[in-house]
Amino acid sequence: MTSELVIDVQQKEISIALLEDKNLVEYQNEPRSASFSVGNIYVAKVKKLMPGLNASFVDVGYERDAFLHYLDLGSQFNSYEKYIKQVQSDRKKLYPFAKAMRLPDLKKDGSVQSELQQGQEVLVQIVKEPISTKGPRLTCELSFAGRYLVLIPFDDKVSVSSKIKSGEERARLKQLIHSIKPKNVGVIVRTVAEGKRVAELDTELKVLMKRWEDAIKKVQETQKRPQLVYEETSRVVAMLRDLFNPSYENIYVNDEEVYKEVKHYVTLIAPEKANIVKLYKGTVPIFDNFNVTKQIKSSFGKIVNYKHGAYLIIEHTEALHVVDVNSGNRTRSNNGQEANALDVNLGAADELARQLRLRDMGGIIVVDFIDMSLAEDRQILYERMCKNMQKDRARHNILPLSKFGLMQITRQRVRPAMDVNVEETCPTCFGKGKIKSSILFTDQLENKIDKLVNKIGIKNFYLHVHPYVAAYINQGIFSLKRKWQMKYGFGVHVVSSQKMAFLQYEFYDSKKEFIDMKEESETM
Template structure:
């Protein structure tokens, strides 16, 4: 299995595509100005305690107060609150919690009114980003994630990932981590730590402790709503969590990003530094060059095609997601309707697992498979669905398929669902139905270019065009692009972009910034 990561930088943030055997399986957009990301730690203020919900609303700077339930407080919330209060009051507490006196744990079935009061400062961590009309969801069970371990302040236990099944290896890891972990810190050992040397584990643990200490130093002078610890960006966190021997390529198109990821790879997996590549092809964008743009357009939409001719219809509602499986123009090579249903449903199960991960769909998902008469066949499709979803990093539950062909899936949702608009407004009429002469686009481009070159005396001008218009300017031994060079004594660089409409185009200056046209 081959994994590849492609990171394209834009003015608004980074587009991140994860491919498995050349098929797109994850797509993320990391907004450069995003706050309240999963893993961020804030100094908040309790705005309201609601005994009926057994929860509190916390002000961390978002337009709506964040939600904190009693079950997310952490058993050691009293220790966290005492430490936070002491740091804010300039008490000489150790940043490593050395010598800190732990407070009694709270009752699992207690009331939030016994723990929090209005106006109280509190250290919280985002576990769910703002979605739709809801604010962030918070936890006081603070954790700092590393590559091999997760550091848990105000705890003492060493827990091993359940995916590490070897009893001998579990005992080895437990003994090693218990011997090196700091006082008043717990540790969760991640799956990738299996068979790793103590040096790697200890170095990763020390980096987590350093991150915690840096946050506590920031807390000493912090004000309410301040972010104390920032989670690493989406690309780095993907590499931290998923980088293994199956990764063949990491391609970026921004030099600063290349240097940053190169440094990160050197710190977590020096042997993988050679797979990082810099895309500096001026003729085509990164996603165009590797065919990712085309995959994005075909994967996101109401209708998703299956290889055999069947298709999925994906509908989104406020309460849940509904996926309908249709046989479409599936060839009838099978002996009977049951065999056709099984084959289409198997393809659908594989694509559904991919779509859930690709779109980051969460909450309740109901799948209407094609009806199958035999219970054995329904169980077989259910097993295919479970097998395909094993690679999903989000928590999920899959219930057996009912006799009506309905499968119910719940999937953890921690971020807004990823959506890409695949229905395009006609570039000629802008959806009005009134068509103007599209052939005039070349005249418009020529007039704008002449104005930029002769009136504004721009230099280093480049143009982004639809591939059809791009080909028009590049054709011939003496192309129209070459004629521009003879006319203006300056080279105009052309780049094609299939995401544009036929009559859309953009002019960029020498800094890569779009030039506003009159």
Template sequence: MVKELIINSTPNGVTIALLQDKQLVELNTEHINNNYAVGDIYLGRIKKIMPGLNAAFVDVGYEKDAFLHYLDLGPQVQSLIKLTKIVKNGSYKEKLLNSFKLEQDINKSGKISEILNRNMLLPVQIAKEPISTKGPRLSSDLSIAGRFVVLVPFSDVISISKKIKNNSERNRLKKIVESIKPKNFGVIIRTVSEGKGVAELQKDLLDLIAKWESFATRLPLTEPSKKVLGEMGRASTILRDILNADFANIHVNDPTIYEEVRSYIQGISPELERIVKFYKQREPIFEHFGVDKQIKGAFGKTVNLPGGAYLVVEHTEALHVIDVNSGNRTAHPENQEENAFQVNKEAAKEIARQLRLRDMGGIVVIDFIDMHKPTNRKELFEYLREQMSLDRAKHTILPPSKFGLVQITRQRVRPEMNIVTNEKCPACDGTGEIKASIILMDDIENNLNYILNEQNEKNITLCVHPYIEAYIKKGIYSRQWQWFFKYGKRIKVKGEPSYYLTEFHFLNSKEEEIKL
């Protein structure tokens, strides 16, 4: 599986497309003014305690207060509160936690009013970006993620990814981390750490410790509701999480981002630095690599599949619904069951891609084509799980119900990617109505009179639809001849097949459009 990353920088932000075997599978947009990215740490001020919800609303500078639930406080929130107080008072001079005395873990079934109070200052981390009318969702169980490990303050626990199955490898990694981690810091060992040496793990951990020291340095100087520590850019974050030997190319059209990505990869995988390439051509980068065309085809209500089947995607406030239709698919005209099974497998693969591409979260209900054989239903379920295994977002897939519906819950931490693929009609400007065709010639002649008499243009060309061109030139005493006798100038008329029927434009002697 060959992967490519296409990074398109525009004045409004950065859009990052992930391609697998030339097919678009993920699309991420990072706006320039996005100050609430997942992983950012803010110095929040508690605005309101809600005992009924066992939660608090926190001011982090967003237009709406952010939400912090008791279960997201983290077991060592008392230690975080204590550290914040003594750091703000200037009585704690260390950057690490070697001499810091940890507080007891909070009760898992406790009340938030026992822990927090109004106007208290508390460092909080963005767990879910603002979505729709909701503010950010927060956690005070702080963590700083690296490529191989995650640093967790106020803990001494070393956790290892469940995807690392080999016991000897798990023990090896645990011993390495135990020997290099600082006191009062826990570490989560990520899946990509498998097979890595001491030097790589130590470098990654030292980078995270440096970030914590930066956090400790900035905390006493940070005003309430302001950012203390920011997550790296979306491009670097994606590379941190998924960069591997499968990546063939990373194309970037912005020199600043190019240098950022190149230096980042040089630091974590020097052997892959050569794959970062600066795109210099005049053609837009997404157009050159076929991303724009794929975006137009993949977003929208109807998604066509290669075999003639198609999906219908509907969004509601509570859930997403995907309906699978066979369309004109007739691969097995004499075997309806086999045909339904093949269409459903094709649809399952595309649905897994659509969930990643649109970043659809919450509840997703899929209505597959009915199949009567239990073996086919089971095989389809296993195939869908296999396709969804590539998705980095947490998800759960339920087996088909007796009505043939498959339900998926998928983690949502960012707003859903929604791209409008329908274009505004140039004829009606989106109104659904156009000017009466009977007055078209009057409009043309009024503009012609203005251009020739008021603007004193010469050698002008009228561009119209070929049907209108034929009408203007028709007959011995045509409209074109009438204009010649009226204005004493020959008006060139040119047919443009791409024009809609009532569209017309005037060009000057330099072939430039005359703005009316």
């Protein structure tokens, strides 16, 4: 299996697509202005105590207060509090972390009122992004994740990933980390550290320690509360950190700045793979070029088709996700209803495992498979689902089919499920149901081009239109495009974009920045 990463950088958002054997398996879309990411650390203020929940609400600058449970204060909460007070007592000289005192562990059966009070400052980290009506979920057990290691201040343990099975390798890594780790920190060794040399691990440990020290410096220097003191690495780099593996063949990026950032990171973690990072310079949109746009439009939405006419219906609710499996207009198997049901269900298990990763669906997922009477067939389906989910990085648990034919799955949820609206609003009538004559559409485009060139003064630009419209504009030796170029200059470029709806258009300048050419009459 080969993996490719395609990164589409736009003016307002960044989209990341992971392809396995050219099939889309993970997709993330994030506004470039997004500030509430999992892993960010804040100095925040306790807003309200909730003794009944044994929790508190904390102000981290989000419109809804974040939730902090007593058990999420962590065993070393008192050590953090004491050290933060020592740091803030002297604004000029930083109190050395090596001299910080580790206090006794927090009691697990304690109450929130005994540890927190309204207005108190706490150092917190986001573990879940805001979802629906809920604010972010917080913890006071801080951690700094790297490619090979996770650093935990005020801990002293060294843990090794349970996925590293070799007892000899586990012992080697533990001994190695104990010999290089500074005082007052714990370390979790990640699976990808297996077989790595001490120099690589030591380099990353120093980088993680520097991040912790920089965060503490920011706590000392700033007085504004709440205050962001550590920002998780960019979405692109964070995804690379968690996903990167030697099977990656290519990483394509369409923005020079992000390309340099990604290239730098890959050079750090795997110098021999630095040449797989490539800058995409084509005129066709990057997602169209790698067939990502088409896969997004066919994979999202309420109904998802898979093999031989069968399909899934996926509904999202506040509490859970519900999936219904339908055989559709599928031709019946010669082996009877039972064999047909098993075949449809196995196909559904393959597609569902992909959908869970693709949409990042978390929480409780209930799947209504087609009823099967044979216990061995139900076991085959359960084993197939478990095998498919092995590729999923998120923690999950799968229960065998109940007597009603339902399968229950729980999957780790740290951010809202990705829900892409694949339905297109008519760009010309805006829901009114009536449009100008479509034969006049190219005349409308020419008026826009004339205004752009002769009134605004932009002579080099790209016009993005639906592939059918692009084919019409480009047809023939003396095409419309050629006539426009003769009349307005050779800076006129027509780009076929699968993202566009029929009779929709967008203008971009030579720097690929969007030019709004819609008039008031068109947007009413």
